[in-house]
Amino acid sequence: MTMLRIENLSYHYPNGVLALNEISLAIERGSSVAILGSNGAGKSTLLDHLLGFKSSSSLTLDGKPLSEYGRKALGQKIALVPQSEQITFSYTLLDYTLFGRAPYLPPMGSPTSNDILIAYDALAQVGLRGFEQRSVTALSGGEQQLLLLARAIAQQSEVLLLDEPTSSLDPANTKRILNLLQELHAGGKTLIFTTHDANFAYALATDIALLKDGSLIGFGPKEKVIKSELLTTLYDTQLTVTEIAGQKIIF
Amino acid sequence: MTDYQAQKRRQTLHLRLLFALTLLFALLSLFLGRYPKAGFTAPSLFFHDRLARTILINVRLPRIILALAAGAVLSASGFTFQLLFSNPLVEPGFLGVSQGAAFGAALMIVLGQSRVASVQLSAMVFGILGLIFSYFLAQRFRFGGSLLRLVLAGIAVSAFFSSGLGVIKLVAEPTKDLQDITFWMMGGLWNASWKSIIPTIIVTIGALLFLYLNRFTLNLLSVDEKSAFSLGLNPKRQRIILLVVATIGTTFTISVTGLIGWVGLITPHIARKTFGSEAKAALPASMIMGSFFLLLCDGLGRTALATEIPIGLLTSLFGAVVFVIILSSKSQGGKA
Numbered sequence: 001m002t003m004l005r006i007e008n009l010s011y012h013y014p015n016g017v018l019a020l021n022e023i024s025l026a027i028e029r030g031s032s033v034a035i036l037g038s039n040g041a042g043k044s045t046l047l048d049h050l051l052g053f054k055s056s057s058s059l060t061l062d063g064k065p066l067s068e069y070g071r072k073a074l075g076q077k078i079a080l081v082p083q084s085e086q087i088t089f090s091y092t093l094l095d096y097t098l099f100g101r102a103p104y105l106p107p108m109g110s111p112t113s114n115d116i117l118i119a120y121d122a123l124a125q126v127g128l129r130g131f132e133q134r135s136v137t138a139l140s141g142g143e144q145q146l147l148l149l150a151r152a153i154a155q156q157s158e159v160l161l162l163d164e165p166t167s168s169l170d171p172a173n174t175k176r177i178l179n180l181l182q183e184l185h186a187g188g189k190t191l192i193f194t195t196h197d198a199n200f201a202y203a204l205a206t207d208i209a210l211l212k213d214g215s216l217i218g219f220g221p222k223e224k225v226i227k228s229e230l231l232t233t234l235y236d237t238q239l240t241v242t243e244i245a246g247q248k249i250i251f
Numbered sequence: 252m253t254d255y256q257a258q259k260r261r262q263t264l265h266l267r268l269l270f271a272l273t274l275l276f277a278l279l280s281l282f283l284g285r286y287p288k289a290g291f292t293a294p295s296l297f298f299h300d301r302l303a304r305t306i307l308i309n310v311r312l313p314r315i316i317l318a319l320a321a322g323a324v325l326s327a328s329g330f331t332f333q334l335l336f337s338n339p340l341v342e343p344g345f346l347g348v349s350q351g352a353a354f355g356a357a358l359m360i361v362l363g364q365s366r367v368a369s370v371q372l373s374a375m376v377f378g379i380l381g382l383i384f385s386y387f388l389a390q391r392f393r394f395g396g397s398l399l400r401l402v403l404a405g406i407a408v409s410a411f412f413s414s415g416l417g418v419i420k421l422v423a424e425p426t427k428d429l430q431d432i433t434f435w436m437m438g439g440l441w442n443a444s445w446k447s448i449i450p451t452i453i454v455t456i457g458a459l460l461f462l463y464l465n466r467f468t469l470n471l472l473s474v475d476e477k478s479a480f481s482l483g484l485n486p487k488r489q490r491i492i493l494l495v496v497a498t499i500g501t502t503f504t505i506s507v508t509g510l511i512g513w514v515g516l517i518t519p520h521i522a523r524k525t526f527g528s529e530a531k532a533a534l535p536a537s538m539i540m541g542s543f544f545l546l547l548c549d550g551l552g553r554t555a556l557a558t559e560i561p562i563g564l565l566t567s568l569f570g571a572v573v574f575v576i577i578l579s580s581k582s583q584g585g586k587a
Contacts (some may be wrong), residue, residue, distance in 0.1 A: 053480050075483025085475050088337040089528035094255060095470070102471055103483035108464040110531060116255060132255065155482070 003029040003190060004050065004159070009058040011045060011214075019045045021215045027207075029158070032181075032191040034201035034222075037211035038235055043194035046211065047163055050192060051080055075103030079155035081148050081162040087136050093147055094132035097122050100154030115154075122154040126180060142173030149180060160184065162193035166200055178203055198239070198250040202226050210234050226250065262532040265525075269536065273319070273543045280315050281307060283550045290554055314443040318549045319542040320455040321440070321504045322514060326541025327462050328497035329515020330522070330534055334473040335490050336401060339523075342515035343378075343501045346401065347408030351381025352502040353510055354412040357419045357432045367447045371506040377412070378502030382494060384408045438509040438563025440549055451507050458500030459538060465493060466530040511563045513570025514541050520577050544569075 004027040011020040019042045027033050035043045048054040052066045052074050059066040061077060069077070079100070087096075100122065101115040111119075123129050126146040139147060145165065152160055165181070166174040181204055185191050195201050201208055201222070208225040210218035212234050218225045226248060231239040241250050282292045286306050296303045329342035343349055355377025359370045388404035395403065416432075423429040462469070471479050472490055479486040505511060522537035548565040 048477070051477070051481055053477055071480075071485050072483040075481060078481065080478060080481035082475060082478055085478060086337065087474070088339065089334070089473055089523065091470070091528045095527075095529040099471055099474065099482055102467070105467070108468070110467045113256075133258075161481075 001029050002026045003062060004192075005060045006049070007058050007060075009046075009049060009056055011042075011049065011054065011056070019214050020049070021213075023211075023214075023216050025209060025216070025219060027190065027192065030185075030188055030190055032185045032204055032206045033193070034205035034208045035192070035194045035211055036196070036198060036201045036208055036234065037194075038196055041211045042214040043196075043211055044163055045214075047161055047192070047194055051078060051161055072103045075155065075157070077157055078159045078161060079152040079157040081145075081152045081160060081165060083164040083167060084141070084144065085148060087144075090135040090137045092133050093123060093128055093136060093139075093150075094119055096136050096147060097150045097154050100151040100156075103155065103157075118156070119150075119154050122150040125153055125183075126150045127176075142169050142176070145169060145173065145177060146180075149177070153184070159190045159192065162191065164194055164196070166195070166197065174200070198226065198231060202248055202250065259532075262526055266532060266535055266539070269539045269543075273539050273546070276543060276546055277315050277319060280318075280546055280550050281311050283554050284311060285553065285559075289557060309445065310443075313445050313448050314440045314549070315546065316452065317440050317443040317448045317508065318545045320448075320452050321508050321511065322518075322541035322543065322545030323459055323538040324455045324500040324504050324541075325511060325514040326518040326522075326537045326544075327459055327534060328501045330519035330530070330537045331462055331469060331493055331497040332515070333519055334469045334530065335494060337473050338402075339520065340516070341402065342513075343382075343498060344409075344510075344512050344515065346405035347381030347385040347412065348378045348498050348501055349381075349505060349510055349512070350409040350412035350416070351384075352378035352505050353436060354415045354419070355502075356435060356506050357416050357423075360431050360435075361419050361423045361428050367507065368450065371450065371503055374506035375499060375502040378505075379495065379498050381408050381412060382498050384411075434561070435509040436563075437561035438505075438511040438566070439552075439559070439561045440508055441559065442507060442509075447507055451503050454503040455500055458496050458503075461496050462493070462500075463534060463538075465489075466534045469493065469530045469534065509561075509563060511545070511566050513566045513574070514544060517570045517573045517577075518544055521573070 006023055006025040009020055009023040010018070013019050023046065035046055037043050045054070049056050049059060052069065055067050057065055057067060061069065066074070097119040098111045098115060101111050101118065104115070105111065120129070120132070123132060126149050128146055128150060136147060166177050169177065178200065181191060191204070193204070205222050207220060208222045209216060210225060210230060217233060218230050226241055228239060228241050231241065231250060239250055241248055282294060284292060284306070286292060286303060292303065297307055332341045332343055332346065333339050352374040355373035356370045359373040385401065385405040385408045388407060389401040392400040392404060394400065420429060420432055423432055468484065468489060471482050471484055472486060472493070476486045518540040519537045522533045522540050526532040526536040545562070548562050548569065552560040552562050552565055
């Protein structure tokens with residue numbers, strides 16, 4: 001069943017440059033969609049539209065235009081895991097995870113004991129249980145990514161939008177995040193993530209959208225999209241897809 | 252969960268103790284002054300000396316209430332600005348608000364409209380204009396990151412209002428208007444009377460209450476704009492509303508007290524260091540500490556020398572020292 005639908009979405013940057021060109025996508029509930037493309041292809045701009053941060057009438061969520069959702073209602077449906085976040089103040093990990101409960105709080109409200117339990121649970125899911133009182137400013141890049149994921153888990157939304165979730169991580173942390181996201185997907189979350197790493201996209205996604213210079217050059221089940229010729233066009237360099245021990249490797 | 256609840260209970264207890272200590276100090280401050288001589292006034296005097304009673308009720312009491320309110324609102328506004336701009340080195344004075352308010356107040360004084368309401372209104376309007384100019388000027392700058400641009404724009408706007416203030420001082424009538432403006436620039440609570448403080452107290456309480464009720468939102472607005480949006484906020488609108496409320500609180504206060512710097516920069520830092528960065532505890536702590544700090548400076552200013560030391564001089568002196576200590580310490584964002 002289609003959950004998120006984009007129809008003929010075009011977007012120009014304020015300087016007039018075309019960022020997205022007539023994009024149409026239908027994203028199924030419970031799917032895991034990778035938006036794959038090189039730097040500057042328009043991946044993050046597309047993600048901004050899916051989040052509702054950039055307003056457009058071309059997007060619908062469960063048949064209703066995204067722009068017609070209230071801010072809190074949309075926050076309960078879609079959560080964002082940014083690539084990184086500038087954290088100035090020394091909040092504790094628990095404080096920061098509790099921010100994810102904001103869409104459920106009444107105006108001027110504060111988290112309840114139930115929200116605190118949910119935040120504890122989210123920290124446990126990402127393996128940060130026991131560090132609740134640590135300062136967020138003392139975290140490594142990998143730990144910060146886990147924390148941002150914990151905040152999004154605490155948000156209990158149906159859709160997780162992830163902007164380059166592993167671009168700044170070492171292989172160990174990349175594997176950790178991959179496993180976590182696979183678990184979340186298996187638990188029923190709809191994942192939509194941007195990446196320029198075709199191997200990561202293949203490992204996590206059910207469907208892949210190929211974005212080049214703001215245009216969609218391919219979209220469908222990963223087995224049909226991850227082809228040498230399409231990837232070569234996407235990255236303007238010769239790429240080969242091969243299978244080793246039942247695993248597809250792109251290099 | 253138990254650890255968290257125990258920590259929150261401890262914080263609440265510490266906040267109550269701090270509040271009680273500040274009230275106690277406020278009570279003690281009623282007995283500080285220069286009647287019949289500089290220093291401590293014996294409580295027994297108020298029972299049989301009518302003048303002492305009048306001083307207590309009509310001079311010292313409104314002054315102490317103003318110190319409590321001004322300290323709380325300047326500190327809360329500084330705290331708010333720091334979270335909204337994700338920068339622990341920002342306060343209304345850095346973004347053209349204080350200099351704008353000073354210009355507005357001085358303008359009314361030289362125009363002969365020295366009624367408190369006119370000065371307050373003009374200070375408020377120019378204070379908000381200072382913030383608006385800083386904000387829009389920062390958008391046009393093509394140098395540095397967004398925060399640096401904002402602080403630079405604030406410096407430019409403050410300089411603009413300072414030069415305007417200089418012109419006003421140049422044309423001000425030297426025996427009265429210039430004196431009024433000069434004292435106003437140094438900051439002081441000697442103008443406090445029941446009549447002059449009531450509008451300020453009403454606005455201050457309103458601003459403090461609004462900021463206090465929105466303290467969880469303040470946390471959320473300290474993260475990236477896109478993240479704040481995904482958490483169900485309307486960051487642009489909510490940021491502007493909170494900035495305007497903090498600015499109104501600040502400008503209304505300094506229109507009566509004159510320029511009192513550093514409170515909004517220093518006390519939020521100390522509050523975060525002692526109560527953690529989460530605004531639920533740190534914001535009320537900041538308000539109480541601001542009140543205490545201003546009471547302390549006012550008490551010292553009234554009793555340390557034969558003549559009164561303007562409170563703005565003392566807050567600047569202490570503020571600069573604490574600022575240097577904070578910047579020299581390892582962690583500046585506050586304890587977790």
